[in-house]
Amino acid sequence: MMSARSHIPSAIYAILLVLIGVAYALGGAQLALLGGSWYYLITGIAVVISGFLIWRGNAWGAWLYALMLSWTFVWALLEAGIDFWSLLPRLFGPFLFGLWLLTPWSRKSLTSGPRPIAVGRAVTGAFAVAFLAIIVIGFSQGDIHEVKAAGALPAIASAYTLDHPEGDWQFYGNDQGGKRFSPLTQLTPDNVSGLQVAWTYRTGDYPPPEGPDRRLEVTPLKIGDSLYLCSGRNKVIALDAETGKERWVYDPHPNLIGVTGSAACRGVAYYKVPNAAGACAERIYGPTVDARLVVLDARTGRLCKDFAAGGILDLKTGLGEVGPGYYYVSSAPQIVRGKVVVGGWISDGQKTGEPAGIIRGFDAVTGALVWAFDMGNPEVHTEPGPGQQYTRGTPNSWAPISADEELGLVFLPTGNATPDYWGGHRTDLDNRFSSSVIALDAATGALRWQFQTTHYDVWDYDVGSQPSLIDLTINGKTVPALVQETKRGQNFVLDRRNGKPLFAVAEKSVPQGGAENPARLSRTQPFSVGMPAFDGLDPREPLGLTEKDMWGVTPFDQLYCRIKFRKARWEGTLTPFGLDHAIDFPGSLGGSNWSSASYDPERHIMVGNWNRVPMYGRLMPRAEADARGLKPADGRPGVAVGGTVPQAGTPYAAELAPFLSPLGAPCIAPPYGLVTAIDLNTRKVIWTRRSGTAEDSGVFGIKTHLPIPMGIPGLGGAITTKSGLVFIAASGEQSLRAMDLRSGDILWKKRLPAGGNATPMTYLSPASGRQFVVIAAGGHNLMATTPGDFIIAYALPKSR
DSSP states (O other): OOOHHHHHHHHHHHHHHHHHHHHHHHHHHHHHHTTOOSHHHHHHHHHHHHHHHHHTTBTHHHHHHHHHHHHHHHHHHHHHOSOHHHHHHHHHHHHHHHGGGGSHHHHHHOOBSSOHHHHHHHHHHHHHHHHHIIIIIHHHTOOTTOBOOOSOOOOOOSOOOOSSOTTOBOSTTSSTTOOOEEOOOSSOTTTGGGOEEEEEEEOSOSSOSSSSOOBOOOOOEEETTEEEEEOTTOOEEEEETTTOOEEEEEOOOOOOTTOOTTOBOOOOEEEEOTTOOSTTSEEEEEEOTTSEEEEEETTTOOBOTTTTBTTEEETTTTSOOOOTTSEEOOSOOEEETTEEEEOBEEOTTSBTTOOOOOEEEEETTTOOEEEEEOTTSTTOOSOOOTTOOSOTTOOOBOSOOEEETTTTEEEEEOOOSSSSSOOTTOOHHHHHHTTEEEEEETTTOOEEEEEESSSSOOSOOOOOSOOEEEEEEETTEEEEEEEEOOTTSOOEEEETTTOOBSSOOEEEEOOOOTTSOTTTSOSEEEEOTTSOOOSOOOTTSSSSOOGGGBOOSSHHHHHHHHHHHHHSBOOSTTOOOOSSOEEESSOTTOSSOTTOEEEETTTTEEEEEEEOOOEEEEEEEHHHHHHTTOOOOOSOTTOOSSSEEOOBTSSEEEEEEEOBOTTSOBSBOSOSEEEEEEETTTTEEEEEEEOSEETTOEETTEEOOEEEEOOOOOOOOEEEETTSEEEEOOSSSOEEEEEETTTOOEEEEEEOSSOOOSOOEEEEOTTTOOEEEEEEEOOOTTTTOOOOOEEEEEEOOOOO
16 A cells, blocks of 8 residues: 555646646637637646546546547647647647656556556557657658758859959948859868868957947958958948958947947948049948948048048938937948948837938048938939928838949838838828838939839838849840848849839738728738748748747747737738737748848859748827837937837837747747748749757747757848858857758858857958958847857968
């Protein structure tokens, strides 16, 4: 007969089973009433009964638990298929908890009912079969979210030649068209595994002396034997390309009052003045977070005194009142036909009437305004007169800019009119130019053409990717094309001469409703049906996202996410926000964000990294917003410019956040970040791979350190090389990776001391003839990656 002491473990286990079962049953009943799965309710009742029987020492309780494991296994496979991450929260917890039934305490306590040894065998068999199925079948059958390369790469159609030395990287995307392609071949799939750290440079911006961190998202330029870059706090720095030794630093000492942690400097611009010699014959243009443009001698780092006011241009001219942190330039300027072209970032979600989203072209030598493009007054290209200002609250252009010297065009993506999630106050011109790509005459600023990627954007689907210029062969003719990635995951391919789609675009019906005036919402939206999408939606499902897609680290937060999904409005992509909660997918992080894509112009291959992170939000009536004290940012610390935003001047504030479980895990199953290669000749996916492992992910800030492919969201882009390599960090996993362009396989990976949320670059050093790969590792607050101020260069060891 079992002693009272030996019964204690069994009693505790039984009580835990009952508590778990009650939680399952209560949550499951709520889910079932919402029209969701009945699994949790039925399972919860079974687990309660199992716990009660085990409390009584009846072995039928163990048999019932074993039966529950069996139907859980079948249910999980029917819902999720053979996918490790999707099966993990469904199966691992129940089976792990069932291991207690194999212990001596269990066998001794189950004194009635079937023979205990049969119980042990049943539980052991069920657990072994299911757990082995997860591991063996799940990995051996491949990843249902990935596409494996089926064959060889397309042949090189024609050689591509840069208009500058091929060993340099003279523009943000290596050329004016933002291809992010290098013709270098020294590093190959065969030898890239030998890359080692060649040097490391620290900008001195971390830890910050005051205020929040500034994001280090820079892609350096390389001209001659020097690298040029900007830091998170807008220092402009020149380094020796071989050693990383500092040559000069210019610190503009920006005013950081009101500037949030979202501020960044992604790059500088370079210009060689025609027929000039001596000081400032070669110039570096650096933007600042307090809305200035500094111009420096590339050789010495001294201000070019002939530019604007002693080498510094005030970009607030003509903007009227500019509150602290409301306007700055975050992306590298573009130089085209002797003009330096800049757009500007406008603070998100604060109020109506924020500064104008003005685009301007200045003389690259003198800094004089040559033209302006005011989206509220598009026919006038001059600076406002005394007492006047550019039209306030218009859409802005904060993303990287492209240009075509031959066509004399400059291409800019645009955002939406402020604030983001309500449009009742917007003008017809606001609605015309928002969330588009526009082509301006580089000489005059006149609009040549425009293509809108989202009509009446109230989802924050501003276009953040650089328009990428590539020549395609269509019907035997070479056509100058522009590829525009979007946060919606739609990839539009246009004729860059006139903006007309080269691959089919269809207007499709989209959900209506929410709090917007139905007369203003667009009933259709453009979908690039001629190109694969980066939206992460399941084309087999009518709405593209279902309750089955919900996820969590444990069964409990997965149940929570299922209930939350059922309570929210989800009628398909572009479901409008209202007073009730709605889900937005793929979410304002992307799809494709400022990362943009890389293009192999010789094989006509596009490589893009993209995110699938849904947002969960609602519009908040003004009375509630006032009661909560939501006010526009005014320079004081602690006033948010993301998440819940006031949208002052409209009837509603907006409450937006990533769709997460209580443990902080996304409410949809991984992957959250992927890398995809597309053959632009056939418009077919060559391969898709998860971007990053679970090594730096976890809950409550605790990392798993598990190098299991997961697909982690990220910011920053990829580059490709003629030799068939893809270099990318751009993930919550803090590593720089080299991928095989043929297959997407990882050929080399190195850990970074901070998050690599930037786009790398590559160049040849004239000192040693070696090819270097450089990445900025500065971390990112949205990605929760480690912050830092590192510039790291990799190269093959010097030959003896």
